[in-house]
Amino acid sequence: MGGYILKRLISAIPVLLGITIIVFLIMSLIPGDPATAILGSYATPDNVEKLNRDLGLDKPMVQRYFIWLSNMLTGDFGRSYSLNRPVIDEVMERFNATLILAGTAFALCSLLGILAGVVSAARQYGIADKAITFVVLIGISVPSFFLGMMMILAFAVNLRWLPVSGMFAIYGGGDVPDLLHHLIMPALALAAVATGVIARLSRSAMLEVLRQDYIRTARAKGVPERRVIMGHALRAAMVSIIPVLGIQAGFVLSGAVYIEIVFQWPGVGRMLVDAILKRDLLLVQGGVVFVAACYVLFNIAVDVTQSLLDPRIKT
Numbered sequence: 001m002g003g004y005i006l007k008r009l010i011s012a013i014p015v016l017l018g019i020t021i022i023v024f025l026i027m028s029l030i031p032g033d034p035a036t037a038i039l040g041s042y043a044t045p046d047n048v049e050k051l052n053r054d055l056g057l058d059k060p061m062v063q064r065y066f067i068w069l070s071n072m073l074t075g076d077f078g079r080s081y082s083l084n085r086p087v088i089d090e091v092m093e094r095f096n097a098t099l100i101l102a103g104t105a106f107a108l109c110s111l112l113g114i115l116a117g118v119v120s121a122a123r124q125y126g127i128a129d130k131a132i133t134f135v136v137l138i139g140i141s142v143p144s145f146f147l148g149m150m151m152i153l154a155f156a157v158n159l160r161w162l163p164v165s166g167m168f169a170i171y172g173g174g175d176v177p178d179l180l181h182h183l184i185m186p187a188l189a190l191a192a193v194a195t196g197v198i199a200r201l202s203r204s205a206m207l208e209v210l211r212q213d214y215i216r217t218a219r220a221k222g223v224p225e226r227r228v229i230m231g232h233a234l235r236a237a238m239v240s241i242i243p244v245l246g247i248q249a250g251f252v253l254s255g256a257v258y259i260e261i262v263f264q265w266p267g268v269g270r271m272l273v274d275a276i277l278k279r280d281l282l283l284v285q286g287g288v289v290f291v292a293a294c295y296v297l298f299n300i301a302v303d304v305t306q307s308l309l310d311p312r313i314k315t
Contacts, residue, residue, distance in 0.1 A: 004307060008300045019292045020072070020285075024065050027281050037279040038081060055081065055281070068285070077290075078282035082275065087286035091268060095290070097167055098267030100179070102256045104187040106249055109194035113248075114234075114241060116195070117202020121210060122229050132199065139196035145258040148189035152262070155185060165264035186263040190255055194248040201244045205237040212236075239309050246302030250295045 035051040036043045052058045056067060071078065077087035120132040156164040163182050168174050209215065210233050218228050257269030264270070268287055275283040 005300075005304055008303055012296050012300060015296055016289075016293055020069055020289055021065070023285050023288045023292075024068065027285055028061055028064075030279075032279075034279045034281055051081075068282075072286070072289070077286035080275070080280055080283040082278045082280045082283070087283050088290075090271065090283065091287050091290050094266065094268045094271045094287075097265060098253075098256055098260070098269060101183065101186055101190065101259065101265055101267060102249075102253050104183055105190035105194070105256075106245075106252045108187060109191040109198055109248060109252065110245055112191070113195045113198025114202050116199035117204075117241075118206055118229060118234060120199065120203045121206035121233075122225075124207065136196040136199045139192045140200075142192065143258075144189050144193055144255050145262050147192055148186065148259055148262040151185045151189055167266055186259045186265055189262070190252060190259045193255070194252055197251075198241070198244055198248055202237065202241050205240040206233055208240075209233045209236045235309075239306060242302055242306045242309070246299045249298050249302075253291060253295055 033048065033052075035048045035055065035057060039047055039051060049058075056064055059067070068078070075088065077091070079085065080087050080090055083090055116132050116136065120129045123129045152164055155162045162185055163169065167182055168178050169182075206229075215228060215233060218232055219225070223232075256265075256267060257272065259265065260267045260269035261273060268291060272284060272287045275287065
């Protein structure tokens, strides 16, 4: 197992390296002068030249990339020009909020998606199966940001049950109940699409397992149906479901950008949008690389978990 984990970690190096190249090229090839955009009305020739020199933008692109990469490998992601603080400090502070939102949404979509898929497969072509399929199709079809706006209109504006935006109340609050109160709508909106995808694929995986001979044998021997479904079929189907969870984790993490804007959630997604508008290159590059690295590491953890359930995967 140790050798398999090491092999997966080594294989992630070129992926992360490719991500740094893509992010750097995209930010470098954006039309316009970043220094001029940052300075705004203060963009005199002298100020632009000085800022370009401070940001290292006066150097060739290849040289700038290797300087940025070498600094990043030592833990120095640079300094945010718009916020005047280290990039890594800002990213880590914002990532806590994103982790709470994305983690809650991922837990919801995993639990609800697998449960819906199991019930739908166990009651194939029944009323429950048709109802779950209908709801799942709606969940997959509706964009998360649109669902979030509709939830704000229904539950915050009209019914006044939940707060419109933010992570905590402006006056008072700040405790766990206040956080949960603000977390309900964004977490549900973010989890909706992923729940539908997981439910559909869980249903397919369960149906494939339920057609196996050993399942028919267990039923013929009088094993209770709940034990057949949960103890035998679901355990075997999880080998196929776990990779889907890894993919949806990336979807939830990236989809948090839209939800954080809709609900004004103070996470990495909202930070990246603000940084892009301000042309804060180092903050955008550092934030994207950090999130991508987290996604890659999570997929490695998923692969390791899958190999524990099915040792054949390691070979």
